[in-house]
Amino acid sequence: MFRFLAVVAVVCVAGTSAIQWTGGSFEWPCSTTKSIFKSSGRYVSKNVIATRAAIYKDDAIVALPRYKAGVPATLAKLSLKNKGCQSTMTPFPCWSQQEEGTCSALQSVVDVYLDPQEILWVLDTGVVNSLEEPIRRCPPKVVAINVKTGKVVKTVDLSGLVCAASRLQYLVADYSADGRVFVYVSDAATRAILVYDVTSGRGYRVVLPKAVTLGAPRRDVLYLSLIRRSDGSSCLIFTYLSGTRMFSIRTEYLQKGSASGKVHDLGAKPQKMVILGTDNGSAIFFRYEGQSDVYRWDATTCFKSENFQIVHQGTECQLATQVVPDYKRGRMRILESNFPDFIQGTIGCGANQSLNIIGPDASRCKRNPIENRIFLSLVLVALWSPNIRSAEVLETIAQWPLLDFALPYDPTYLEQFRPENVVPTGIEIAWHRIFIATPRLRAGVPATLSYIPRDVPLGSSPQLQAYPSWGWHPAGRGDLNCSGLMSVYRVRADRCNRLWVLDSGVMTSIDDFQTPCPPKILIFDLQTDQLVRQINFPREVIRLNSLLTNLIIDDTSATSCDDVFVYISDTASPGIVVYDGATDKSWRVGHSSMLPNPDYSTYQIGGDTFELFDGIVGLAFSPRLGVLYYQPLATDRLFSVPTSALQAGSPPFGEQLPVTLVGRKSSQGVGLSVDPRDDTILFAPLTETAIASWQPQSNNQRIIAYSPEELQFTAEVRWVERDNGNVWALSSRFQKFFKREVDPREINLRIMRIRPDESTPLPTGLPYRQLDGRHHYSNNTLYL
Numbered sequence: 001m002f003r004f005l006a007v008v009a010v011v012c013v014a015g016t017s018a019i020q021w022t023g024g025s026f027e028w029p030c031s032t033t034k035s036i037f038k039s040s041g042r043y044v045s046k047n048v049i050a051t052r053a054a055i056y057k058d059d060a061i062v063a064l065p066r067y068k069a070g071v072p073a074t075l076a077k078l079s080l081k082n083k084g085c086q087s088t089m090t091p092f093p094c095w096s097q098q099e100e101g102t103c104s105a106l107q108s109v110v111d112v113y114l115d116p117q118e119i120l121w122v123l124d125t126g127v128v129n130s131l132e133e134p135i136r137r138c139p140p141k142v143v144a145i146n147v148k149t150g151k152v153v154k155t156v157d158l159s160g161l162v163c164a165a166s167r168l169q170y171l172v173a174d175y176s177a178d179g180r181v182f183v184y185v186s187d188a189a190t191r192a193i194l195v196y197d198v199t200s201g202r203g204y205r206v207v208l209p210k211a212v213t214l215g216a217p218r219r220d221v222l223y224l225s226l227i228r229r230s231d232g233s234s235c236l237i238f239t240y241l242s243g244t245r246m247f248s249i250r251t252e253y254l255q256k257g258s259a260s261g262k263v264h265d266l267g268a269k270p271q272k273m274v275i276l277g278t279d280n281g282s283a284i285f286f287r288y289e290g291q292s293d294v295y296r297w298d299a300t301t302c303f304k305s306e307n308f309q310i311v312h313q314g315t316e317c318q319l320a321t322q323v324v325p326d327y328k329r330g331r332m333r334i335l336e337s338n339f340p341d342f343i344q345g346t347i348g349c350g351a352n353q354s355l356n357i358i359g360p361d362a363s364r365c366k367r368n369p370i371e372n373r374i375f376l377s378l379v380l381v382a383l384w385s386p387n388i389r390s391a392e393v394l395e396t397i398a399q400w401p402l403l404d405f406a407l408p409y410d411p412t413y414l415e416q417f418r419p420e421n422v423v424p425t426g427i428e429i430a431w432h433r434i435f436i437a438t439p440r441l442r443a444g445v446p447a448t449l450s451y452i453p454r455d456v457p458l459g460s461s462p463q464l465q466a467y468p469s470w471g472w473h474p475a476g477r478g479d480l481n482c483s484g485l486m487s488v489y490r491v492r493a494d495r496c497n498r499l500w501v502l503d504s505g506v507m508t509s510i511d512d513f514q515t516p517c518p519p520k521i522l523i524f525d526l527q528t529d530q531l532v533r534q535i536n537f538p539r540e541v542i543r544l545n546s547l548l549t550n551l552i553i554d555d556t557s558a559t560s561c562d563d564v565f566v567y568i569s570d571t572a573s574p575g576i577v578v579y580d581g582a583t584d585k586s587w588r589v590g591h592s593s594m595l596p597n598p599d600y601s602t603y604q605i606g607g608d609t610f611e612l613f614d615g616i617v618g619l620a621f622s623p624r625l626g627v628l629y630y631q632p633l634a635t636d637r638l639f640s641v642p643t644s645a646l647q648a649g650s651p652p653f654g655e656q657l658p659v660t661l662v663g664r665k666s667s668q669g670v671g672l673s674v675d676p677r678d679d680t681i682l683f684a685p686l687t688e689t690a691i692a693s694w695q696p697q698s699n700n701q702r703i704i705a706y707s708p709e710e711l712q713f714t715a716e717v718r719w720v721e722r723d724n725g726n727v728w729a730l731s732s733r734f735q736k737f738f739k740r741e742v743d744p745r746e747i748n749l750r751i752m753r754i755r756p757d758e759s760t761p762l763p764t765g766l767p768y769r770q771l772d773g774r775h776h777y778s779n780n781t782l783y784l
Contacts, residue, residue: 002214002475018357019080021087023350024048024064026072029095037072042100044070046350053335053355054114055080055326056147060355061092062335066100066108066128067343073098074109075122080326080355100128103138111171115181116280120147123171123185131343140168142183142196155312156183156196161203165189170224174234174251182238182255188222193238195254204257208247212263215244217602219611223275224249225284227299237284241272243603246303251495267303270665271687276323279332285311285323290636290666292319294334294358307513312358316663323358330359340664349564392754394705394776396459397728398452400749402742403438405446406472407461408561418444420744423737425549426490427730428499429454429720430526430553434751435499436464436730440487441510441737446476448488449501468529475507482517489549493722497562498532499524502568504548508622513572519548521566521579533562536581543573552621552628554643565647567619567628574615574632578646587650591641591657596634600668604687605712608735618672622679629662629681633670638662638683662696671729672716682727686716691717691729691754705754712736729755 023045028034037043047070050062060078064071074096082088091098099105108130111123122145126138139159146153162168167189174182181198187205191213196203213219221241225247228234237248246266251263272289279285282299292314301307311332314320318336326333334356342351402419405778421444426437433451440448449472450464474481485503492500496678501524519542521535547570554565566579570758575590594616601613614633621628629639640660651657667687676679680695682704689712691705704727705711716730729752736742 013725018354019060019078019082019087020352020354021089022079022352023347024071024076025088026076027088027090041070042103042626043072044068046347047071047337049337049339049351050076050335050353051321051337051339052109052111052491053324054112054120054147055328055333056114056118056120057328060333061112061114063109063112063122063124065110065130067131069129069132074106074124075559077110078315078355082596093145093152097152101137104142107137110169113171113173113177114147115173117175117390118147119153119173120145121171121173121183123168125168140166142171142185144198154198155534157200158185158194158196158203161194161196161205162187163190167219168194169222172226172236174226176252176255177232180201180255182251184224184226184251184254186222186224186238188219191219191222193224193236193254195257197255206254206257211265212238212245212247213240213243215604215607215609216240216242217604217611218242221274225275225278226280227278227282227284228280229282229300237266239269239273239275241274241289242602244268244604244607246273248299266370270305275318276334280325285332287314287320288666290319290664292316292336294320294323318352318354320629329357375725392704392756394707394710395753395755396710397434397751397753398456398462399747399751400461400512401747403436403749404461404463405450406465407446408466410470410477413446413470416444416476416478417446418442420737420740420742421445423732423734424730424749425715425732426488427716427718427728428491428493429722429728430493430499430716431497431722433526435467435491435493435778436751437488437491439489439504439509440475440507442508443511447473448475448485449473449491458543460622468524468531480507480516485522486517490551490716492553493526494552494553494561494564495555498561499526500551500553500566501546502551504546506547508548509572513545515545518542518617519546520653521551527609535579535584537579537586541577541586543570544576545572546570547572548577549617550619553620553622554623555579556623556626556643565643567621567643567646569616569619569630571615571617571633574617576630576646578649580647589646589650589657591639591659593637593639593659593661594630594632596632597637598634601634603668603735605689606708608739608741610735610738612738618670618683620672620673620674620681623676625679629672629674631665631669631672631683633668636665636668637666638672638681642669669714671714673717673719673727675719677725677729682717684711684717684718684729686713688713691727705752710750710752723753726750729754 052063055059058080064074075092076089077092078087097105106124107126108128109122109124113121122143124141126140127134127136129135136740142156144154166187169188170186172184183196185194191208193206225237234251235248239246245268248264249262276285284297287294294312295308296311297308320336322335326332337351337353341347368651374535403422407413421442422438424436426440427433435451447466449467451467452462456462472484474484487504487506501522503520505519507514523533525532548568549571550569552567558564560772562581564581568577574594575588577588579586596613596615602611616630616632618631626643628643629640641657645658665685667685669685671684680693682693684691691706692703694701711731713734714729714731718728720728731750733748
């Protein structure tokens, strides 16, 4: 897990309708009891977090799952009249019901549901320390408590309805037309809903059809929402978090014990939805995964985006985990917290939690301005909407079903050429050529670096010319000669009109990861296409499984062509290799933020899902701010580090890089760039098939390009100085190649340009306009 250090300054606003608290502050029977719990490790305030709630008159009853050790009570009550900064909790219904290891007591409450008869239904999984070392203390159960008196009126043992793999998550209580009480519990791991007829004491499992997991790479979270219609009927709406569609079933069918042929497909979800609750009528509240704004959907209308109404604009620091009715005030309340930070253990004294009334009088989380960059949420609103318009035009420069090479007169190249295995990962825009990097991810790549002219007809499919010549690509015919180019992921042109070629030396990295050659950088003069310099890396900066994939050339303080720093991403052994051109020395730096996050190793693009556990790969540089931005592929986060820290060498033992968490994106991504004119960050979230921009100083966010067809897996986003600052992109449908499902009858590979919306298209070979005052140095390495 990543660990980030960040501090949030929450400002309490007196007289508002919100209550707030940090961690878990309890009303103890006496100070001695508190001391005993603390000294024995049974009370660790920062390990307490409320995830679900029910509102009864002036109290909120909250579920406090025992995700980690040190949670003294798993069900507690908060007073809504408390206007202070730190609300205290009272165990509910009493302390004796909280004893861990006593199966007649509550072990770990994950959901609560208050029914119209003032009965609080409590789902207890019986598993504690579920985020650390899960321990099953007791069988799972549902406990019914009279919320008015605090007395337990019913305990339902669920052990006969579950298996070892079961993962119980959500709970709903329902009354049939004849007055019988039913409880529905979601079992995400087994694709089932547990149904228990409380009146008759009979329970059973209703196994859902396989279609409900469509598009879900794993059975992660199975949400349940009970909808009541005006005619008195009710239905249960359900969906998996990672599922692509929403479903419903009439409760009368569940009560009869069968879902066969009764499940109704409501439609496709625009993206992953976190279902937050209902108004106990026909309205469902939800937010999109990783985003803080809350939407309302009236379930009597079609499940379409035009029927989604935003009802709460969230803050960057907190995400909602539930929306629940507050009947006394006639409003809806929202339970929010920095739950992701709690999961990752970066919450300091404890998670910041609040219960706000949705509406204009709801309190807001306020932070010191210095924290804006740390907790900025890069929210892409309604990216999936076909009605998106922007001031830019997405223009196709070149496109291919599969790449085609101008192969030499050597039959061996043709024999070994496998076009279905050739996927571009990087581009560079030079004055007259577009360079394309095609690493040897699998066998059959004839040339790992090639080019096409910039003045090709728009939308054409030109043949690729090997660069600098076919003699540099002997691996294309099976000759693994380390003096040639082996496998190139990215190339960059400098201000001396030289091309820096980063050769990873790794062959067939997807299949068996062969390393026939050490990594190197080759620098070619673009005037003559001759090699002018080769950079080899010392053994101490390279790891056994190093995979060098991206590079940034920092010439901000350069006095000559070689007086530069180069920052290089190592994706497979995550870290950054720094090269100092002035001294010809290299060193390596690392940080946990450069590692892949297992929770984000599954990717969804359209109807395709695949897994890839890649670390740091996306790099971008702000010369004015002196900041390197970076992102692993398997994460939703964007980080930065001062280049001064990188240039200072490897940190001494015990010290860490000054890494900053810049923000969270809506999904994973590879392409990353910076517009140096105003330091706008350009990024390309994969799931949303879009390119977006964010200006850190003004917090201005825009979608500058969106296309579910043309922007599938945007591997490269480039702000191009040699094209008057237009943005270029490379999209590859990598997921199709990775899964060996590429269709040669479709356009799969595109080089695109995003230009201002003008009446006539611009030529691709634009005249160059200098954008800043920095000098272009003469090439002092041409004759070395």
